[in-house]
Amino acid sequence: MSEPLYFQKHVFFCMNQRDDGRPCCTDHGAQAAQEHAKRRIKQMDMNGQGKIRINKAGCLDRCDEGPVMVIYPQGTWYTFVDQTDIDEIIDVDLVGGGIVKRLQLPNT
Template sequence: MSESLYFKKHVFFCMNERDDGRSCCAHRGAQAAQEHAKRRIKQLDQNGAGKIRINKAGCLDRCDDGPVLVVYPQGTWYTYVDQSDIDEIIEVDLIGGGVVERLKV
């Protein structure tokens, strides 16, 4: 397996926390969403080499659209409100290979 294709999909959740009163992903449930996604991917046996990796990221510079996550290699950016949005991203994009248009930013 080529190093550049180690994961079929790689998901980065912005976890940025601002302390100056401006909006940020950390204050909009990013930690809980990332933990939920990680648990769900493991439950579905989709984690690990050749499969899906869920990661935390520092500032992704899109807090105004937040909370946000980005899926690579295709570079699709999503926002979300709750766990059902995360579940839809997992089902439609990460596993199904589609795009959740209503959540794209």
């Protein structure tokens, strides 16, 4: 029998900032999106051990597709444009266990 995961789901938002002119997630609203997700999960009382953790991450090496986020343990990658997209990811994936196909990035 396996032990329960410390977090049911762990969400990482790329916060990479590049200074060389190449695309980066920070230039496309990643900070505001991460803060919105963290606030909303906390308001829903879904944060903490055994629940959901919203984190900032360094470069996730997909900035050309960004902004990007990834949800573990399933390894689902998403892009997003605004808070409406973040809310849909929260409602469909984090709460409902589904996948938001229109925002999903390929795993390869």
